[in-house]
Amino acid sequence: MNIKTDPIGFFDSGVGGLSVMREAVxxxxxxxxxxFGDSKNAPYGTKKVSEVRDLTIDAVEFLLSKNVKAVVIACNTATSAAIEEIRSKYKQMSIIGIEPALKPAVKLNRKGQIIIMATPMTLREKKFKLLMDKYKNEADIVSLPCAGLVEFIEQGIVEGEDLEYYLKEKFKSYLDNDISSIVLGCTHYPFIKKALSNVIGEEIPLIDGGLGTAQELKRKLIxxxxxxxxxxxxxxxxCNSINDDKVIDFCYSLINFKI
Structure with missing residues (x-):
């Protein structure tokens, strides 16, 4: 039986979920x-759904072996691919997922397009399509698949010329238009907010679901x-599937990284 002092388990395909866990902390x-970060198998966003589902179940079982009292799947791709099956399999456990924070972006009611940055898999999945359908009549929403961006962050590249060049190429079709806000639909992306603002302008809001997920976790625990x-x-x-002190040290540094 879970007790109050048992740990809360967080999981992501790599280091991205730390942006959510730090909000919970x-x-x-x-x-x-x-x-638990599965950096060995990152990124998840370009894999088959069945593979992501299997990796996610393995990660959750690892966390359960650590006697956690709740599990946060702090990965948009893994949430899309596996959360329904995991909730069905572990009915007695609080399982919290994450989805792109589109609702607060729509509520801002700013002029221009809402651009959702996410991995290709997140944008393909039924869960995301349902989210888009929910708000399609309230705002002009554009999805922007960002294959390759997670790899920058996994390698410790959260700023610099190469990253900004990648972002400029991604946004070159949108920079001449009004942008209402950017929804960061992958938990890795909050760590590149500075680089992103350098490219699109500091006046454009960058919205992620980290705090909302942490608040939902707290509500469930209460x-x-x-x-x-x-x-x-x-x-x-x-813990990380790459058993390397440098990876672990990088993870701890991200907990205190100024976003």
Missing amino acids: SIMPNENFIY ESGLLNDSKEKGNIEI
């Missing part, structure tokens, strides 16, 4: 966290009576 600093009421600061443990 900021609003629940007394919780214990364990993070609802299930599992919120840690300790006054002591919690622990953070990071």
Whole structure:
């Protein structure tokens, strides 16, 4: 049986989910966290759905072996591919996923197009199409597949000329038009906000679902009576499928990285 001091498990295809976990740490600093990044198999966004589903189930089972009290699939691609099956398989466990934060972007009601950056798989999946259909009559929404962008971040490249060149090429068809906002539909992308603003302009809002997901996690823990009421600061443990100290050190640095 889960107890309040058990850790919360976070999972992503690599380092991206740390952008979500750091939000959870900021609003629940007394919780214990364990993070598993599958950098060995990153990126997920260009793989087959069945492969992503199998990798996600393996990751969740790893976290369950660590006696977690809740699991956050902090990966848009894995959420799209596997969350329904995982919730069905582990009915007694709180399983929280993430989806592109389109609702707050629409609510801004700014002039121009809302551009959703995401991996090719996220944009192909039924879950995303349903999200688009929900808001298609309320805003001009454009999806922008960003194959190759996750690899920059996995390699520790979160700023610089090469990254900005990639982004300029991606956005060259949109920069002459009004952009309402950019929805960061992959948990890796918040780490490149600075580079992105350099390309599209600092006045354009960049929206991600990290804080909303962390707040949903907290609500679920309160609802299930599992919120840690300790006054002591919690622990953070990071695991990665690439068993390399440099990768682990990079992960810890991202927790404190200024976005």
